[in-house]
Amino acid sequence: MSGFQNIHAEVGSDKVVVTMIARRCTRRIGTRCWRRGADPEGYAANFVESEQIMQTKGYTASYVQVRGSMPFLWEQIVDLTYKPSFDIVRVEEAARVLERHYHDLQKKYGAVVGIDLVNTTGGEGRLYERYAKSIEPILSEDIRCHFPQFGFPLLWLSVPNWATLSTYCRFIHFDFHKICGHIHFERLSQLYDQIEDYLKKHKYFLLDDQGKKMAGQTGTVRTNCVDCLDRTNVTQSMVGRKTLESQLQQLGVLGGNDTISNHPAFDADYKVLWANHGDAISTQYSGTPALKGDFVRYGKRTTQGILNDLWNALARYYFNNFADGTKQDAMDLLQGHYVSSVSRDAAVPSRPGVMQSFRAAFALIFCAAMFMLMSLRQARNDLRHLVVALVWAGLCVGIALYVKKNGRKFCNRPRFYLSRN
Incomplete structure (x- = not known):
């Protein structure tokens, strides 16, 4: 599945067209709380490839980045609480699944920098710790000790039959909520400072006005939070903006020290483009537009944006608990995922009992x-x-108290027999 949006803008005397394309992986498709983490083959939930294409002066430039759930086996089963607990499944397989996931990314994109935006405390902290620990067994000590100059959280992932340092994986943890809070998203510049060298080294795809390839993208950025929706979209929009500015500066549309922010009309359209991009991905996965969308759309937090976030958060709560089970069944049916788990002679599961509903x-x-x-x-x-x-x-x-204790019984759950992972 994919999404497509674009904008037309004028920067000085030059016309610029920017297009966003989202391509969703269908190997672990599903709803927000019923598809978390990765499956045993390393396919991550809510895995989306976002391609930003820029056209001007006959040139075409492209940059691809990806998002996806933390790539090991974990789940979050709804139980009427606002934020159900996170459960890590089959801990002993986490390193193998993560290695498989990153190996697939390297084969497709080349170098990979994984940016983890979750909290370091609470349930999210447990996920972060498992992510970091799962990478440790596949670290290359030789490569790590050769790069002591990096002062930020950085891990190097070993690759079988290592031949050159041009192919590597970097892992950066950036506690988004601790550093940026709910309003200081400009502090993402601290994250950009950590990946600027990587972005410049691995560049972007570029065709000249004759259709000849001038440069290629040799690496990508993989971003995740818990849902890979809200914090992730804010971060990806920052990466996309910095890359677009580099492209326009190289082609002479922007001056060496010029930025998109210095062109208000273009800046406004570009923000809306990324906000709509995030909303489209979020609606498919959670049922609502992305939270924090006002910052992406306007460059700042607004009272209306905060109120919209509150409404969307309540809507997500309702969908998670009382609607997404049936939606998950529909997705599994359309994708044919349940066939291998249910025999042809098996009876179709009955409708949810009276206890499994919000109304009851x-x-x-x-x-x-x-x-x-x-x-x-x-x-x-x-x-x-x-x-x-x-x-x-x-x-x-x-x-x-009974409803609270037996919250899972009142939730709308998928009815087909499927392994959650």
Whole structure:
């Protein structure tokens, strides 16, 4: 599956066309909470290749970067809590799966720098620690000790039959929320300082006005957060902007110290292009536009953007818990993924039971609360109603605790027998 958007702009006397193409891998396709991590073959969930194509003066330039879930086996099963816990599955296989994933990336793109944006604390911190530990067994000590000048978190991934240092993998952890918070996204410049040498070394694809190849892209950037949607899109838009400025400077459209920000109309259109790109990817995976989209779209956080994020976060909660199970089944059916796990003679799974729905959970608590309120209204005239109100209040609390304890039973889950990984 792919998405396509473009803009036409004028920079001085030159016309510039920028096109964004998103190509989604279908090997581990699915919804936000029902497809996490990677499968045993190393295919990552929400893996999307984003290609930015620029055309001006007859020249064509292209830059490709990718996003994808953390490439080892982990899951996040919905249970009515706002942020379900992360569970790492088959820990002993993490290094093998990660190596397979990066090896596939190297075969396709050449050099790879993996940027991990998750928190270092809490559940996300556990994922980060597993990511880092899973890389350690396949590090090349010889290569790592030859590059002591790098002061930022940096790991070098060993490659079978190593022949040249032009093919390597770099891993950088950048705690997005700790460094940038929710409003200081300009601090992403700290991340760019760490990868600037890599981007300049591995360049981008470029054709001249005669259609002849002038340069090729020899490496890519792989970015992830937990969902690979919000923090990831902000970061990828920064990488795309820096690359586009380099291309325009090389072709003489921008001066040596000129930037896209100095051309307001072009800058505004370019921000909207990346915001729409992020929204399209997010809608397919989570059911809502990307969060933090106001920064990508306007270059700053806005009150309306924060309110939109709140609404979209609530919508994601509803979809995750009460709609995405059925959606996941539909995707697996369309992709033919369930055929190998369910025999042809197996009965089609029945509809979810009455307990597995939002309406059941809400109705139980609502009815108990209504009876409690009705009894309280009569309590002023009759002590017996006060006792009844207390009974209904206890029942209401008891039902709420039961629903919380058995949250998974009330969620809309995929019905086909599928290994989650």
